Amino acid sequence: MNIHRNLKRAGLRSTRARVLVLEFFQQRAHDHLNAERVYSLLNQEIRNVSLSTVYRVLNELTDAKLLSGITFGDGHMAYELNDGVRHDHIVCTVCGSIREFFDPQIEARQQAVADDLDFSVSGRQLVLFGLCAECRERGAHVKRAIPSSIAR
Template sequence: MSHGNGRREHFLASTGNRGQLTFYRWSRVATTTSMNMHRILERAGLRPTLPRVLVLEFFHQHPHEHFSAEQVYKRLNGDTRNMSLGTLYRALGLLVESDLLSSVALGEGCMVYELNDGKPHDHIICTACGGIREFFDEQIEARQRAVADQFEFEMAGRQLVLFGLCAECRKGRMQSQDGAGKLSRRLT
């Protein structure tokens, strides 16, 4: 289908795991990036379906960011709903299972995903603004390996997530507390 603005809409048909035919609107021409995503998926032993290609391409476009499934869903679908949330969760699960993405459990059933660059790192999460920072510390890595060795434990993976308040949120909280203190003093 062609639009007056010269943009072409492409539709790709895909059969789901129950055999139903689904049409996905794809408004971009196969680019070098999407062809690379096909190769990456095939090397990981995954069939390069459109949802998997789009999800992996999204994370390659945002290599150092963390997204919940709902955030990815909204960003990929925009105003139109081309991919169901269930399809997205299946794609995310397979991409994590094949080590192309990493998942970070934030507690209370919240999970975020990031591109797996193969480099170990940990996370600091602000509980006020939701900011996520990555860090690497060789001493922490060494200590975790030593603990695993001490218990004759073969480590398959690891996650360290620190929760607290970032400097900006602490500063904002102190300012609001100072303001509240000033207001309460004025009222008494």
């Protein structure tokens, strides 16, 4: 993925902050990170990126469809690289782990529902919450309905 070409194609200039954030997500293609975690990790590697700049750039890159923003239900956004491949998420409410999955039957059923209702879908999210195998093995119980640690 050529960062400068993709920014230009999206109608955005290649500013230092945009390039840094997009490079950051390219290196973490399957991570789901909130703005505060992006800010923290970026400033471990590269200094002088403010939290407000991170928020602004995440919004710009999401609007440009270079990143995807996912609301996992806690009112905060988590971001991931938009690689153009449709997928859904399954989230452990104890450890906060997030896994991506794709199921063609779910896709087909969602499209059938939209067709039945004469509805044109412009976006969708499916997030399943529960306990991962590791947490179940440790005897963990559901602590909260929605994880507060989308920062991994």
